[in-house]
Amino acid sequence: MAKDRSSSSDFTGPLRRLLLAVLVLALTGVFLLWRIDSPRVERFRAQVTDRFVPNLDWAMAPVTGTINLLRDFQSYQRLSEQNRELRSELRQMQAWKEAALQLEQENARLLDLNNVRLDPRLTFITGTVLADSGSPYRQSVLLNVGARDGLVEGWATMDGIGLVGRIAGVGKNTARVILLTDASSRIPASIQPSGQRAMVTGDNSAAPPLDFIENPELVRPGDRVISSGDGGVFPAGILIGQVAADPGGRLRVRLAADYERLEFLRVLRHHGNEKVPDTAHVITSDGPLADPAAPVGGNP
Amino acid sequence: MTDLSRSRLWLMRAEFVALVLVILFFHLLPLETTPRNWAGPDLILAFACAWGLRRPEYVPALFLAGVFLLADLLLHRPPGLWAVLALIGVENLKSRGRNLRDASFAAEWVSVAIVVSLVIFGNRFLLGLALLPTPTMTLNLTELAMTLLIYPLIVLVTHGIMGVRKTAPGDLDALGKRV
Numbered sequence: 001m002a003k004d005r006s007s008s009s010d011f012t013g014p015l016r017r018l019l020l021a022v023l024v025l026a027l028t029g030v031f032l033l034w035r036i037d038s039p040r041v042e043r044f045r046a047q048v049t050d051r052f053v054p055n056l057d058w059a060m061a062p063v064t065g066t067i068n069l070l071r072d073f074q075s076y077q078r079l080s081e082q083n084r085e086l087r088s089e090l091r092q093m094q095a096w097k098e099a100a101l102q103l104e105q106e107n108a109r110l111l112d113l114n115n116v117r118l119d120p121r122l123t124f125i126t127g128t129v130l131a132d133s134g135s136p137y138r139q140s141v142l143l144n145v146g147a148r149d150g151l152v153e154g155w156a157t158m159d160g161i162g163l164v165g166r167i168a169g170v171g172k173n174t175a176r177v178i179l180l181t182d183a184s185s186r187i188p189a190s191i192q193p194s195g196q197r198a199m200v201t202g203d204n205s206a207a208p209p210l211d212f213i214e215n216p217e218l219v220r221p222g223d224r225v226i227s228s229g230d231g232g233v234f235p236a237g238i239l240i241g242q243v244a245a246d247p248g249g250r251l252r253v254r255l256a257a258d259y260e261r262l263e264f265l266r267v268l269r270h271h272g273n274e275k276v277p278d279t280a281h282v283i284t285s286d287g288p289l290a291d292p293a294a295p296v297g298g299n300p
Numbered sequence: 301m302t303d304l305s306r307s308r309l310w311l312m313r314a315e316f317v318a319l320v321l322v323i324l325f326f327h328l329l330p331l332e333t334t335p336r337n338w339a340g341p342d343l344i345l346a347f348a349c350a351w352g353l354r355r356p357e358y359v360p361a362l363f364l365a366g367v368f369l370l371a372d373l374l375l376h377r378p379p380g381l382w383a384v385l386a387l388i389g390v391e392n393l394k395s396r397g398r399n400l401r402d403a404s405f406a407a408e409w410v411s412v413a414i415v416v417s418l419v420i421f422g423n424r425f426l427l428g429l430a431l432l433p434t435p436t437m438t439l440n441l442t443e444l445a446m447t448l449l450i451y452p453l454i455v456l457v458t459h460g461i462m463g464v465r466k467t468a469p470g471d472l473d474a475l476g477k478r479v
Contacts, residue, residue, distance in 0.1 A: 020391055023365040024384055031380030035430050045373045064329050134327035134375040136339040137435045181335045183433045204335050262333045
């Protein structure tokens with residue numbers, strides 16, 4: 001018996017070892033290829049995901065629904081408390097609504113006065129979230145819209161309120177959104193009343209820190225952070241969140257989008273900012289260019 | 301007899317792949333979109349260890365490489381790195397399976413602990429070496445601890461529910477030979 005066993009392992013052992021060596025080499029090769037030529041491998045990943053995940057959708061939706069139902073059940077227990085909170089919030093909201101209506105009218109009047117044409121090309125596609133990244137190391141979600149719907153890498157994604165992330169990896173039917181909280185996310189932003197430029201750098205925490213602020217003394221917690229559109233990939237002026245200072249004194253962004261429940265996301269179509277190639281020429285020859293700026297400064 | 305055991309062999313291999321797909325399915329459910337500072341256990345690696353130690357022929361290297369690479373691609377990890385480390389780890393356990401067959405569960409647990417921690421920290425080291433961002437230490441440590449804590453449960457499920465048991469002396473292998 002012992003002889004039999006050793007002879008069989010003599011026969012299969014080298015083959016098995018050879019197969020293992022080939023597999024190890026192949027996997028290492030995949031990793032090195034990804035490190036060197038990441039876009040190609042990421043495209044392959046997008047294709048695999050595209051083939052795999054939409055097939056599971058029929059099962060994912062009911063299971064997710066059931067689990068969310070069970071989670072909601074816990075929150076029903078403190079229903080009356082929530083109700084009270086909501087009522088007081090609603091009272092505050094009504095005051096804000098009044099202010100918003102007045103501002104809207106004023107805004108419309110001013111836009112009319114200035115003859116402003118809003119960018120008509122900034123339209124959006126809405127998709128639902130199919131899956132999340134599945135591991136605590138990465139923060140991303142998968143949408144059910146893809147190249148079929150004309151999606152392009154780099155487009156901004158937001159929920160109803162604020163920026164959520166950017167498209168990275170487009171398959172035929174699916175697209176991956178890298179959330180602002182992911183460690184590889186870098187978004188140029190501007191901080192509102194002071195106009196300071198900064199980068200929102202994700203670090204796998206719920207509130208990404210603000211880096212490269214020109215003059216941090218001008219930035220206060222509570223300031224609005226909006227996308228600046230620098231780099232030309234992203235549309236400018238989308239709300240990201242509010243500045244907050246963590247206990248260590250570092251400035252972070254409290255995100256406006258509701259990351260607890262990412263269900264429907266808008267992908268903003270964006271065709272790049274138009275460049276002004278030689279500014280000197282424009283300023284010297286186009287005298288009227290300075291005119292529309294004058295009433296803006298004069299009105300408020 | 302041979303036909304029966306051969307079909308059982310392929311049935312169990314298919315069962316392993318199906319198990320991995322179910323785990324991936326639950327990973328991908330869009331339930332957790334906020335960052336958290338702890339990580340759950342790596343069930344795929346733990347199941348691969350448990351199966352590989354009990355019945356190495358049910359989890360051949362090719363299958364292991366395939367499912368690990370698929371997990372890398374779907375879970376948005378650097379493709380191939382985790383897969384190659386996990387493959388080497390599980391193959392190493394498989395080669396030691398014959399010695400661990402008669403040992404106690406504690407010995408098995410210790411050897412699995414060594415392999416899992418080498419995989420996790422090897423992954424971390426190589427990520428750093430390739431100038432990629434490494435996750436925080438808390439994530440790695442909680443993943444390691446959770447995987448090791450849940451391992452006895454996984455062995456229980458593997459042994460009791462899935463019927464993947466260690467070969468006893470005198471059992472026949474898939475080809476009808478004594479193991």
